[in-house]
Amino acid sequence: MKKDTHPTYYSDAKIICACGHTLTTGSVQKEMHVEICSACHPFYTGKEKLVDTAGRVDRFKKKVELQKKTSVTRKGKADKKKRSVVRKAEKEKEKIKAELKANK
Numbered sequence: 001m002k003k004d005t006h007p008t009y010y011s012d013a014k015i016i017c018a019c020g021h022t023l024t025t026g027s028v029q030k031e032m033h034v035e036i037c038s039a040c041h042p043f044y045t046g047k048e049k050l051v052d053t054a055g056r057v058d059r060f061k062k063k064v065e066l067q068k069k070t071s072v073t074r075k076g077k078a079d080k081k082k083r084s085v086v087r088k089a090e091k092e093k094e095k096i097k098a099e100l101k102a103n104k
């Protein structure tokens with residue numbers, strides 16, 4: 001091996017998880033700290049547990065909640081269309097009435 005080009009290799013490097021689980025492996029770093037490992041990840045444990053470090057799940061839940069609240073007061077496009085159709089029909093009725101009056 002060429003000298004001074006290769007990093008120090010630790011054949012007993014420790015990986016420490018936030019759950020307390022540790023495992024040994026080979027690495028150029030002596031110690032590593034991880035947030036999740038195979039001992040605590042929901043995929044391996046089969047338990048439903050949200051891995052939410054940035055609060056994204058909470059933000060999404062808030063967004064859904066807000067949408068529900070606003071959708072109660074909002075009537076939507078379908079209602080708007082219905083009203084416009086009614087308005088148009090009334091306008092045409094008045095037009096016809098005016099024409100009938102003019103013809104008399």
Ligand SMILES: [Zn+2]
Pocket residue numbers: 017018019020021035036037038039040041
């Ligand atoms: Zn873990």
